[in-house]
């Protein structure tokens with residue numbers, strides 16, 4: 670029996686949403702304060718699973734629903750989510766024969782149902798506590814200031830008229846057009862966060878630079894690194910409450926370009942979602958990820 674290609678399954682699910690004009694990483698709740706969570710463990714799902722599940726709120730496996738005495742509504746559809754399972758098997762360098770690792774990670778999947786598609790399961794969500802009194806724009810400025818304060822080698826230029834935004838790895842420099850060049854402040858911040866996400870590729874930060882020899886990262890190439898910047902920027906905007914409708918233009922051309930790139934590389938979305946989550950957390954100074962790693966049996 671041919672084994673299921675899980676990377677293709679993941680890509681197909683993302684493509685399905687994009688064909689319906691939904692850009693999964695630009696949903697306002699993805700990466701924000703009301704994400705998809707495990708009913709049982711109360712942990713949030715990984716960024717990739719947020720994209721796959723496509724709906725915030727509590728999710729349960731079939732067994733968890735049965736154990737709680739609940740049932741699935743007739744006709745309700747499950748969604749799949751994924752996790753990495755370490756497999757104990759030595760890995761060797763093909764050229765030198767040297768052992769490089771004792772284990773490798775295998776991508777696995779399982780199915781979950783949204784609590785809205787069940788009966789007899791009581792929601793454990795409590796009303797959201799009042800947040801900070803800072804406006805999203807103030808929070809965005811504070812986040813940039815804090816990041817630049819931690820990353821002393823990184824230079825940031827936003828005080829000159831510029832026709833483009835980019836990150837230069839060789840100069841460790843982020844350049845964005847001036848705020849006054851944008852019709853809306855939200856567009857300025859989403860652009861800045863895109864470039865700051867690129868800046869986490871630096872070897873002293875999240876270390877993704879070996880993936881590419883490109884000397885300057887802007888907004889045009891539909892590569893894996895560009896998808897990291899797109900997802901990272903969306904996650905940061907959502908976390909800070911920058912309104913996504915104003916920040917992003919979901920043009921048909923944008924969707925078509927990503928559809929093509931995703932179809933050409935079925936490992937792109939798995940890789941980019943993981944790296945984007947790391948990058949966004951790094952930018953926000955939030956490294957204590959409390960995410961679901963595997964289906965809970967309880």
Ligand SMILES: [Zn+2]
Pocket residue numbers: 863867886887888889895898
């Ligand atoms: Zn870019």
